[in-house]
Amino acid sequence: MERLNYNRMAGKNLHRLEALADGVFAVAMTLLVLDLKVPAAEAIHSDAGLAAALLALTPKLVTYLMSFLTLGIFWLGQQAQLNLLERSNRDVVWTHIAFLASVCLIPFATALLSEFVEYRLALVFYWVVILLQGLLLALSWKLSRKAGLAKDGLPDGIDRAIYRRILVAQALYAAAAALCVFSNWASIAAIVLLQLNYALAPRIGRFALP
């Protein structure tokens, strides 16, 4: 089989993986909003009542925004890695499928956290999903390098930059999650600030990942 347009196939497979990932992220992003339930009409009799009901949705809106940031960050993180690959193999594809499985857990983890926003366990569960995503991205890069799937001409320090980036991000996530000892809201605020920082000032270290 290797004689058969191998490169074209390999590139095609990468394209398929990207298309699957874009689909999973798009659905996960949109499903987040399904958790924003429209208030029950029976209980509401005025604009003021509706305003109160919408204000009561604020915790859900905050967790919605946090999860949208989470999904955006990991969508970009996966994209940055896939951009550096020339082709893929089964191990790498399966690591990415496992990564997508953890991405699919984000809407559940978000709904859990917004329903039990005062419960430490809900916060820890959310953090475990983030940890899992980081671990799987790191594993996927390790497997890609081991199998020589990366493009030629990558700069020397690229591996260290990628691992450090994941490590630093996960250390900050863990620190933010640890704040739940004091209060879940402190954790959530720290995670949101951390992610806004990544979104608004994403350059870390010498390499500006694409």
Add this chain to the structure above:
Amino acid sequence: MERLNYNRMAGKNLHRLEALADGVFAVAMTLLVLDLKVPAAEAIHSDAGLAAALLALTPKLVTYLMSFLTLGIFWLGQQAQLNLLERSNRDVVWTHIAFLASVCLIPFATALLSEFVEYRLALVFYWVVILLQGLLLALSWKLSRKAGLAKDGLPDGIDRAIYRRILVAQALYAAAAALCVFSNWASIAAIVLLQLNYALAPRIGRFALP
């Protein structure tokens, strides 16, 4: 990293952003219909009863169509901008992710409006989401220009045309939304007419955006 097939990567990233956007819009469009609930079978005993139940869905059907138009218009608006870009950077990508987050709010805003179709606040909420989408598209173009990401050879007045287009559309949306002082239905009718006008006669000013 810039030496590494930068242009190919940049184009690929644009393609990924487009794929994510197509996915989000596709899911959001389809989710709109989830709000069209099939009438409960127990309460209905004849074709006439079913006809009455379907007629009672008319407000939901109108808001469904309005939101489909909204999504179509902003899908085309984002597409027009992305078509003018040669490549993207993180700031622009994040502005578009924020834009997609506001797109994902449309099904919720639609469900809210169709449930509380007489409540001014529901109409204002819907309008705020539209306003947000317009602001984020304008911001995204501003950032793209500042970072020199647009294609070469764009006509001179293109920036003014883009901003004016957004400004005019948002001014008309705001005027339509303001009609809710009289009646939400007046607002909805004005928004639908305004959007049909965009869909059916989209040429405004000198530049016919693609």
Add this chain to the structure above:
Amino acid sequence: MERLNYNRMAGKNLHRLEALADGVFAVAMTLLVLDLKVPAAEAIHSDAGLAAALLALTPKLVTYLMSFLTLGIFWLGQQAQLNLLERSNRDVVWTHIAFLASVCLIPFATALLSEFVEYRLALVFYWVVILLQGLLLALSWKLSRKAGLAKDGLPDGIDRAIYRRILVAQALYAAAAALCVFSNWASIAAIVLLQLNYALAPRIGRFALP
């Protein structure tokens, strides 16, 4: 703007429209199954009980399969048309967005029909959505031709073939729907047979559309 890589842009726009359509069809296909509700666990105490509950789902399964065929047929129909276009314009794109809006109604029409499978109105509603899809595809081709958007070198009789194909299919759908005067199940059987015929022996007339 027309000087700016117009063909590339136009092709890109066609690609975006196709990507949006693939997304909408994929979500609509998958949403169909959401109507297959898992039986309530409380009422079931044995494999025999579960078998009875699954058998009771048969009407829903039949309408699910019918709608999957419907979506497959119109996905192919739209694809055949878009394959013949060199580029698109706003009118054509909006006709296709309207077509996608009617596609999004299929899960609702399916749920309605499977819930009210004995009610003539539910069958008529389903048929109206099919009629709408046919009309919008015909309109879209008419607008494409009027604006000269088709590829060069199309065979002479292509227009007649496309319109006749839509006309014949819609006439058969209308005849099948009219059987609901006798029984909805007669209509459903006729529609399923008709669609299986299209799926299994799709060549009609001189032109085998791609």
Add this chain to the structure above:
Amino acid sequence: MERLNYNRMAGKNLHRLEALADGVFAVAMTLLVLDLKVPAAEAIHSDAGLAAALLALTPKLVTYLMSFLTLGIFWLGQQAQLNLLERSNRDVVWTHIAFLASVCLIPFATALLSEFVEYRLALVFYWVVILLQGLLLALSWKLSRKAGLAKDGLPDGIDRAIYRRILVAQALYAAAAALCVFSNWASIAAIVLLQLNYALAPRIGRFALP
């Protein structure tokens, strides 16, 4: 029509089929998680109570992971076949649409199994969907070969390798499903192990399918 850029069209059609498949798989994967219901807030008054409620979700989590593996395996299986095609025809496309219809049944079969995890019939239903997917992939390859749609230069034993691969996998699935005579959990464990084996050590026989 065959004179009209037939190859380009055929390739485009393959691309559309892949895009539809990626969309269906992405939505099906994400919908799996919708079955993971957040525990009801009223019944829970402490982190310990939430932990107990999450532990009670374990069966659902196991079936979720099993189905994610199922979807990943069949996504790769379909991809491997489509990679070997130069173009498609209607029969092949319709076989793949039927395949996607069976893919869409996976979330339902998963929900059924996780709700009735002790019921043999639920396990058998799940297995029937897997069997259907295998049969449709085999049929699709048979039709592709009969119509001469495969790429040139495929190695001699490719057909035998493809059919044997499907046969072996389906025989193992059937054996795993047969374990439900003893216990559904034995079946589920066997299926998960079997799938992990495919995911982690996918090379079977002489040909490592792409």
